[in-house]
Amino acid sequence: MTLPPEFALIARHFRPLAGPGALELSDDAAVMTPPPGRELVLAADAMVAGVHFLPDDPSETIGRKLLRTNLSDLASMGAAPLAYLLTASLPRDLPPDWLAGFSAGLAQDQAEFGISLLGGDTTSTPGPMSFSLTILGHVAPGQALRRVGAMPGQDIWVSGTIGDGTLGLAVLLGELPGEAGGHLATRYRLPRPRVALGQALVGLATAAMDVSDGLVQDLGHLCRASGCGAEIEAARVPLSAEAAALLAARPELLPRILTGGDDYELLFAAPPEAAAEITARAAASGVAATRIGRFLPGEAVVTVRDARGGAIPLGREGWSHF
Amino acid sequence: MTLPPEFALIARHFRPLAGPGALELSDDAAVMTPPPGRELVLAADAMVAGVHFLPDDPSETIGRKLLRTNLSDLASMGAAPLAYLLTASLPRDLPPDWLAGFSAGLAQDQAEFGISLLGGDTTSTPGPMSFSLTILGHVAPGQALRRVGAMPGQDIWVSGTIGDGTLGLAVLLGELPGEAGGHLATRYRLPRPRVALGQALVGLATAAMDVSDGLVQDLGHLCRASGCGAEIEAARVPLSAEAAALLAARPELLPRILTGGDDYELLFAAPPEAAAEITARAAASGVAATRIGRFLPGEAVVTVRDARGGAIPLGREGWSHF
Structure with missing residues (x-):
C-alpha cells in the first residue's frame, strides 16, 4: 500500500522537526509530560499570505516569523519556551522546494530557541497560504508577567x-x-x-x-x-x-x-x-x-x-x- | 481611547467562551496549571472553507465541527478534554450575525463536552475563511492509546x-x-x-x-x-x-x-x-x-x-x- 502525497509530504518536511512527545507525528495527538511544579503558558497566532507576510517572502523566513511572533508572546509573559503545534494550509501547486525552505527555517529556529514541533495538521487551500501556530511555555506558579500591574509613577x-x-x-x-x-x-x-x-x-x-x-x-x-x-x-x-x-x-x-x-x-x-x-x-x-x-x-x-x-x-x- | 473593531469583535464573540486560565483573552497568553499526575495530550487541526466545510454551512456548525474533529483526536488517544485555543482568519465583509452564530455553536459544544476557550487569534484574510484549533486533554501516564499495538489475530x-x-x-x-x-x-x-x-x-x-x-x-x-x-x-x-x-x-x-x-x-x-x-x-x-x-x-x-x-x-x- 503506497501512502498518498499528503503523508509523504509530512514525513519529509515535518517529521524531522518533531521532538519529544510528538510520537513522530504518526499518532492522532502528542503526549507530553508537563514540567513538574510549573504553570503552562499557551498562545496561538495565525498568519495569512498578503496580510502578515508578503507572498514572495522567502519560505525560509515565513515559518520562522510565525514561530517568533509566538515566542514573543511567551517572552511577554516571562515564560520559557517548550514546544509548538503548527497547522499549514497550502496551495496544491506549491513549488517542490518551497516546503524544504520552510522547514529548514523552522529547524534553524528550533535550535536557536530550544524548542521542537509537537504536532499539527497540513491541509490544502484554494486561497492564500495560511498558517497557525500554538506555542507552549512554562513559568513558576503565579509568576507570569501580566498586562495588569502597572502603577502611576512607574x-x-x-x-x-x-x-x-x-x-x-x-x-x-x-x-x-x-x-x-x-x-x-x-x-x-x-x-x-x-x-x-x-x-x-x-x-x-x-x-x-x-x-x-x-x-x-x-x-x-x-x-x-x-x-x-x-x-x-x-x-x-x-x-x-x-x-x-x-x-x-x-x-x-x-x-x-x-x-x-x-x-x-x-x-x-x-x-x-x-x-x-x-x-x-x-x-x-x-x-x-x-x-x-x-x-x-x-x-x-x-x-x-x-x-x-x-x-x-x-x-x-x-x-x-x- | 476607543478600541479598534478587532478588539470589540473579540470581546463580544470570543471572551464569553473564555474559561479558567484564559485571563479573559486580554493578555498575550493563557496561564494554566496542568492536572497533577497526568500527561497532556495535544492535537491541532485546520479547516478551510470549501475544503473542510461548505462556505454556506450554517456558522453555528462550523466552529463545532472543528472543535469536534479535535475532540475526536483526543478520543482516539483515550484522553479527557481540557481546553482549546482557536485562530480564525475571516473576510472583512463577514455579515454581522455570522460570528454570533459561530460563537453560539461553540458555547453549546463547550457545555456538552466540558471544555473552554484558552486563547487564540483573530485575523483578516483576503481568501476563504479558515480556522485552526489546538486542543488539550489529559490521560494517566503511559496510558494513552496509540496506533502501535495491534497484533495479528486481534x-x-x-x-x-x-x-x-x-x-x-x-x-x-x-x-x-x-x-x-x-x-x-x-x-x-x-x-x-x-x-x-x-x-x-x-x-x-x-x-x-x-x-x-x-x-x-x-x-x-x-x-x-x-x-x-x-x-x-x-x-x-x-x-x-x-x-x-x-x-x-x-x-x-x-x-x-x-x-x-x-x-x-x-x-x-x-x-x-x-x-x-x-x-x-x-x-x-x-x-x-x-x-x-x-x-x-x-x-x-x-x-x-x-x-x-x-x-x-x-x-x-x-x-x-x-
Whole structure:
C-alpha cells in the first residue's frame, strides 16, 4: 500500500522537526509530560499570505516569523519556551522546494530557541497560504508577567528598537528606499523575540506585553488592563540607526514608527528604583532596554510628547484587522 | 481611547467562551496549571472553507465541527478534554450575525463536552475563511492509546456508523437525494466525537485511532504503525439506516462509504477475549461498537472482503489533500 502525497509530504518536511512527545507525528495527538511544579503558558497566532507576510517572502523566513511572533508572546509573559503545534494550509501547486525552505527555517529556529514541533495538521487551500501556530511555555506558579500591574509613577520601558518592522515592510513594498536584504526588511521578516529578557524580568517588571500592533495602541492595552494613563517622550523611543536616518530625512514617518506593527519588542512597567537592575538584566540578555516615559493616574489615555512637551497627533494608534 | 473593531469583535464573540486560565483573552497568553499526575495530550487541526466545510454551512456548525474533529483526536488517544485555543482568519465583509452564530455553536459544544476557550487569534484574510484549533486533554501516564499495538489475530472494531459523513457531503452537494437537515448532512456538519468511549477503552484496546480520512486508508495507517495487515468484511461495517437505504438502491456507493472521509468514529484493536467487555463499555458510553474484521500477520495491506470472501476493488483508499 503506497501512502498518498499528503503523508509523504509530512514525513519529509515535518517529521524531522518533531521532538519529544510528538510520537513522530504518526499518532492522532502528542503526549507530553508537563514540567513538574510549573504553570503552562499557551498562545496561538495565525498568519495569512498578503496580510502578515508578503507572498514572495522567502519560505525560509515565513515559518520562522510565525514561530517568533509566538515566542514573543511567551517572552511577554516571562515564560520559557517548550514546544509548538503548527497547522499549514497550502496551495496544491506549491513549488517542490518551497516546503524544504520552510522547514529548514523552522529547524534553524528550533535550535536557536530550544524548542521542537509537537504536532499539527497540513491541509490544502484554494486561497492564500495560511498558517497557525500554538506555542507552549512554562513559568513558576503565579509568576507570569501580566498586562495588569502597572502603577502611576512607574516607568515605561521598551526593549530593542521600535519601528523597524513597519519601515521594513515599506521598504519591501518599494514605498521607502532600502535593500530587501537590509536591516529594516530583515526585521520585518524575522522578528527577534526577547525570550531571555522576558524571563529575566520575572519578579522585577510589574506588567508586560509585547509590541505587535503598534507601540501607542499596545501601550493603551496595557494602560486599560492596569487602570492608568501613560505619556511617552518621542525623542526617547529607541530607533535603529537605519530608522533614525530615515526619520531624519522624512520627519513625517514618526507616526508610522510609533503606531506601525511588527515590532515584537517587550513593553513593560517597573518602579523607578528598579532601573539599574533592569538595565543590567537587559544587557545580560543581549538587548538594550530603554525608559521612554511614565505611567500616570487617570484614564487609559496614551500621550506622545515632543521635545517641547507638546502632544503629537498620530492619526490611528495601531493596526486592526477589521 | 476607543478600541479598534478587532478588539470589540473579540470581546463580544470570543471572551464569553473564555474559561479558567484564559485571563479573559486580554493578555498575550493563557496561564494554566496542568492536572497533577497526568500527561497532556495535544492535537491541532485546520479547516478551510470549501475544503473542510461548505462556505454556506450554517456558522453555528462550523466552529463545532472543528472543535469536534479535535475532540475526536483526543478520543482516539483515550484522553479527557481540557481546553482549546482557536485562530480564525475571516473576510472583512463577514455579515454581522455570522460570528454570533459561530460563537453560539461553540458555547453549546463547550457545555456538552466540558471544555473552554484558552486563547487564540483573530485575523483578516483576503481568501476563504479558515480556522485552526489546538486542543488539550489529559490521560494517566503511559496510558494513552496509540496506533502501535495491534497484533495479528486481534479484532478490528469500529464505533458508531461508517460513511454517513461522506454521503452527507454528497447530499449537500446535490449528488445524492436527501435533506440538508437530515441525518447524513447533519453527520457531515456535526461529527460525534466518541470522547466517553475513547476513555473507556484505555487499558482494554491495544491500539486506536479515529477514522477521519476514510476507513480503509486509516486502517492502513494503524496497520503500518503496528506492523501487521488487516482484512475487513464489508457486510460487517456498521451503517446507519439512511446509509444502508442508499447503498441498497445504489450498490456502487460501497467504495465511497469505505474510503470517504468525515466519519470521526473510533477504529481500534482488541484481543477476541475482550469482546464482551468492549460491547458493555461501548453501550455504557452511549454508542455501539462493532467487530468488522481481524488483524493479520504480514505486510500493512488492508483487504475488504465481500460475502463470498472475494476482495473488493476500491480505487482510492481515502482522502489526501495533495
